[in-house]
Amino acid sequence: MQDFHANNSNTDQLREIHQLAVSLNNMLELQRETLARRGVLLPREIFHGLAHLSNSVKFLVKNSAEQDQELERLYALVDVSKVINSSLDLTTVLNEVMDTIISLTGAERGFLMLSNLQGVLEFRVARNMARGTLEEEEFKISSTIAYRVAEQGEPVLTTNAQEDPRFFSQHSVAIYNLRSILCVPLKVKGLVTGLIYADNRIRSGAFTQRDLHILTAFANQAAVAIENARLFHDLQRSNFELAQAYDVTLEGWARALELRDQETEGHTRRVTELTVRLAREMGYEGEELNHIRRGALLHDIGKMGIPDRILLKPDKLTPEEQELMKKHPVYAYEMLYPIEKLRPALDIPHRHHEKWDGSGYPGGLREKEIPLAARIFAIVDVWDALRSDRPYRASWPSEKVRAHLLSQSGTHFDPRVVSAFLEMDLGELG
Amino acid sequence: MQDFHANNSNTDQLREIHQLAVSLNNMLELQRETLARRGVLLPREIFHGLAHLSNSVKFLVKNSAEQDQELERLYALVDVSKVINSSLDLTTVLNEVMDTIISLTGAERGFLMLSNLQGVLEFRVARNMARGTLEEEEFKISSTIAYRVAEQGEPVLTTNAQEDPRFFSQHSVAIYNLRSILCVPLKVKGLVTGLIYADNRIRSGAFTQRDLHILTAFANQAAVAIENARLFHDLQRSNFELAQAYDVTLEGWARALELRDQETEGHTRRVTELTVRLAREMGYEGEELNHIRRGALLHDIGKMGIPDRILLKPDKLTPEEQELMKKHPVYAYEMLYPIEKLRPALDIPHRHHEKWDGSGYPGGLREKEIPLAARIFAIVDVWDALRSDRPYRASWPSEKVRAHLLSQSGTHFDPRVVSAFLEMDLGELG
Numbered sequence: 001m002q003d004f005h006a007n008n009s010n011t012d013q014l015r016e017i018h019q020l021a022v023s024l025n026n027m028l029e030l031q032r033e034t035l036a037r038r039g040v041l042l043p044r045e046i047f048h049g050l051a052h053l054s055n056s057v058k059f060l061v062k063n064s065a066e067q068d069q070e071l072e073r074l075y076a077l078v079d080v081s082k083v084i085n086s087s088l089d090l091t092t093v094l095n096e097v098m099d100t101i102i103s104l105t106g107a108e109r110g111f112l113m114l115s116n117l118q119g120v121l122e123f124r125v126a127r128n129m130a131r132g133t134l135e136e137e138e139f140k141i142s143s144t145i146a147y148r149v150a151e152q153g154e155p156v157l158t159t160n161a162q163e164d165p166r167f168f169s170q171h172s173v174a175i176y177n178l179r180s181i182l183c184v185p186l187k188v189k190g191l192v193t194g195l196i197y198a199d200n201r202i203r204s205g206a207f208t209q210r211d212l213h214i215l216t217a218f219a220n221q222a223a224v225a226i227e228n229a230r231l232f233h234d235l236q237r238s239n240f241e242l243a244q245a246y247d248v249t250l251e252g253w254a255r256a257l258e259l260r261d262q263e264t265e266g267h268t269r270r271v272t273e274l275t276v277r278l279a280r281e282m283g284y285e286g287e288e289l290n291h292i293r294r295g296a297l298l299h300d301i302g303k304m305g306i307p308d309r310i311l312l313k314p315d316k317l318t319p320e321e322q323e324l325m326k327k328h329p330v331y332a333y334e335m336l337y338p339i340e341k342l343r344p345a346l347d348i349p350h351r352h353h354e355k356w357d358g359s360g361y362p363g364g365l366r367e368k369e370i371p372l373a374a375r376i377f378a379i380v381d382v383w384d385a386l387r388s389d390r391p392y393r394a395s396w397p398s399e400k401v402r403a404h405l406l407s408q409s410g411t412h413f414d415p416r417v418v419s420a421f422l423e424m425d426l427g428e429l430g
Numbered sequence: 431m432q433d434f435h436a437n438n439s440n441t442d443q444l445r446e447i448h449q450l451a452v453s454l455n456n457m458l459e460l461q462r463e464t465l466a467r468r469g470v471l472l473p474r475e476i477f478h479g480l481a482h483l484s485n486s487v488k489f490l491v492k493n494s495a496e497q498d499q500e501l502e503r504l505y506a507l508v509d510v511s512k513v514i515n516s517s518l519d520l521t522t523v524l525n526e527v528m529d530t531i532i533s534l535t536g537a538e539r540g541f542l543m544l545s546n547l548q549g550v551l552e553f554r555v556a557r558n559m560a561r562g563t564l565e566e567e568e569f570k571i572s573s574t575i576a577y578r579v580a581e582q583g584e585p586v587l588t589t590n591a592q593e594d595p596r597f598f599s600q601h602s603v604a605i606y607n608l609r610s611i612l613c614v615p616l617k618v619k620g621l622v623t624g625l626i627y628a629d630n631r632i633r634s635g636a637f638t639q640r641d642l643h644i645l646t647a648f649a650n651q652a653a654v655a656i657e658n659a660r661l662f663h664d665l666q667r668s669n670f671e672l673a674q675a676y677d678v679t680l681e682g683w684a685r686a687l688e689l690r691d692q693e694t695e696g697h698t699r700r701v702t703e704l705t706v707r708l709a710r711e712m713g714y715e716g717e718e719l720n721h722i723r724r725g726a727l728l729h730d731i732g733k734m735g736i737p738d739r740i741l742l743k744p745d746k747l748t749p750e751e752q753e754l755m756k757k758h759p760v761y762a763y764e765m766l767y768p769i770e771k772l773r774p775a776l777d778i779p780h781r782h783h784e785k786w787d788g789s790g791y792p793g794g795l796r797e798k799e800i801p802l803a804a805r806i807f808a809i810v811d812v813w814d815a816l817r818s819d820r821p822y823r824a825s826w827p828s829e830k831v832r833a834h835l836l837s838q839s840g841t842h843f844d845p846r847v848v849s850a851f852l853e854m855d856l857g858e859l860g
Binding site: 010013017020021024027028035038040042046050053059060063067074078081085086188221224225231235236238239246249252259304305335339340341 | 453457472487493497515518647650651661666672685686731737
């Protein structure tokens with residue numbers, strides 16, 4: 001892009017042409033005297049023409065230099081617009097936009113405001129304007145201008161506020177020696193969504209009319225980039241809230257179940273947390289861990305299908321009642337399978353009563369036929385049950401539970417998972 | 431922007447200067463002859479200088495015209511980049527990008543490909559290339575070039591494929607008379623995410639080196655805009671799926687509850703649909719309707735807290751049992767309140783047993799103290815119960831139910847809601 005651009009500049013050539021025209025003029029002037037001495041007069045048109053040519057070219061040199069700058073600014077604008085669109089992170093975009101304004105204009109200070117949901121302008125980014133400043137008298141000028149720009153939707157530029165009649169009424173412009181002020185609205189589909197303000201107290205003429213045009217173009221780009229980032233941000237938040245709501249709802253479901261089951265208070269929460277920890281130790285991560293967490297939360301959801309008279313029976317269950325009770329993993333499968341999002345979380349509710357040696361239920365699966373998530377959960381479930389007081393027995397001490405798990409390694413439990421579990425630091429739970 | 435630009439053009443002035451230089455030269459030539467007749471010779475440098483000046487200016491005219499075009503293209507690019515970023519809808523963005531390419535280059539035909547999740551290029555948009563064409567021999571040239579551009583990440587431009595040594599090996603270039611071919615990669619953060627191809631069979635020189643530069647800049651913008659739209663699209667889909675999963679999960683919850691309650695099959699589904707219809711008739715819309723739908727789905731969720739011996743008792747309940755049973759709306763409130771997302775859906779589970787005259791439970795609220803959603807649901811719930819067979823009675827005929835609802839208008843039910851309900855066309859339900 002840069003090479004392309006450099007090849008294209010006419011300015012140096014125009015300078016040379018100007019030099020040439022000047023020297024041609026000098027040469028002719030010289031000749032005029034010589035010729036005059038010999039009684040010959042060259043037509044006036046030739047001298048006028050050369051002088052005019054020389055002046056025109058001189059003017060073009062300036063114009064061409066400005067056009068070069070204009071091209072350069074446009075290339076910069078194209079690059080900048082790519083940069084500000086390269087992120088959908090709102091904070092990143094706002095900072096990129098603010099820094100670009102400062103560097104494009106050479107401004108001393110600046111700020112960016114956006115309309116909030118209620119349509120009220122709010123400060124979002126500032127450069128070299130301390131929070132203190134934002135409350136000072138001096139700042140009132142900036143904010144007056146900012147609000148006017150937002151209201152009228154038109155940019156304001158002054159190259160020397162000291163001499164700009166629009167600012168005569170504001171004594172503070174003089175007091176605070178503000179010289180160059182620039183403020184452009186951010187517009188999306190014709191609506192003002194915010195504004196960018198920049199000023200310079202030292203130099204007058206820091207901003208030119210060309211700056212205003214480039215900055216208006218930039219503000220248009222920036223407004224769109226900011227709007228996109230905002231939309232993306234809102235959608236992300238809604239996504240996050242929805243995901244959270246989903247999990248809170250599952251937890252509520254689990255809690256309701258726990259109440260009916262008269263399971264030890266907090267059993268579900270504890271086994272869920274511990275299962276996730278153990279799964280993480282064994283290499284699970286990301287969304288996989290989420291499935292495990294949901295599966296653990298819902299591990300006994302199938303008990304919704306077991307009548308109270310069996311579920312809540314204080315005495316030992318009859319063989320028929322036991323058979324009914326053993327249906328809860330199948331009920332869980334039937335209940336959760338239609339919910340696509342929960343399908344990857346099914347292993348635990350469906351398979352947490354399978355045993356390593358194939359003696360479990362409902363499938364009599366053995367060893368690695370049993371999904372790893374279910375093998376992990378089975379150990380945590382038994383561990384928590386034995387560590388808790390139950391109506392028919394007191395909780396076992398930690399060492400006795402550890403010994404029990406070890407003794408069941410290779411029969412009830414996957415030996416590898418038992419090892420991983422026993423190596424974990426259970427902290428106060430242990 | 432346009433005015434700004436027009437003021438800036440040097441081309442016309444350069445043309446005038448060129449004319450001036452030419453006529454000055456002519457005038458001097460004329461003088462040379464006159465002077466020669468008088469025996470005077472003007473220095474050669476003057477004539478050489480003027481000729482050189484005239485030539486230089488002539489060259490600058492061409493250069494300046496190109497620079498004007500360049501500026502114009504850059505302004506167009508800035509505008510276009512705003513347009514393609516103005517939407518986060520993927521289809522809109524892809525079409526905008528494709529149309530821009532066609533109009534910027536004056537191409538005859540073109541297509542746009544994007545890498546899919548597996549990194550394989552897929553056609554996404556095409557212009558003037560029929561599906562038939564996409565399979566023809568002719569198209570193989572285009573796709574060969576496209577794949578090469580994608581692989582090497584560098585653009586390809588030929589102003590006359592017939593004479594371009596890169597295409598000598600491809601007989602089909604000659605056969606199909608392809609002349610101008612342009613293909614630029616779409617890159618995001620250095621990675622090729624797709625490409626844009628355009629060609630022209632009729633004109634050679636349709637694309638210039640300048641086109642390539644502008645189009646590379648455009649492709650950079652387009653790649654970013656497409657990537658943003660894609661990210662947004664993915665997030666939207668995930669949001670939609672999550673929202674659906676949420677509702678499917680609630681339905682699962684409701685279904686599980688219905689099973690235990692041995693409620694008439696489909697009661698929940700029916701009352702939910704009908705409640706939503708009636709609520710819509712009464713002016714509810716959007717997210718409000720969703721809350722109503724969720725509330726109706728979960729109307730009896732509090733029964734999870736009622737033991738089987740009461741819930742499933744075939745005989746009449748004792749007064750104590752009735753008191754326990756009447757707690758289900760309170761249980762629903764306690765269970766759902768912690769789930770923020772469901773809080774706006776609470777009115778129905780919590781208040782659907784309140785009555786217009788204040789004789790309902792759990793709050794004994796009267797008239798408009800009862801949330802409207804609950805007043806609406808109460809009518810639909812009774813309607814569906816009476817229209818269904820129950821173990822202890824057959825379903826009532828439609829007219830009898832309507833008469834019952836009317837008789838309860840102003841005591842059990844809100845008269846306004848009864849009217850609205852009876853005016854509804856219940857179709858085969860009625």
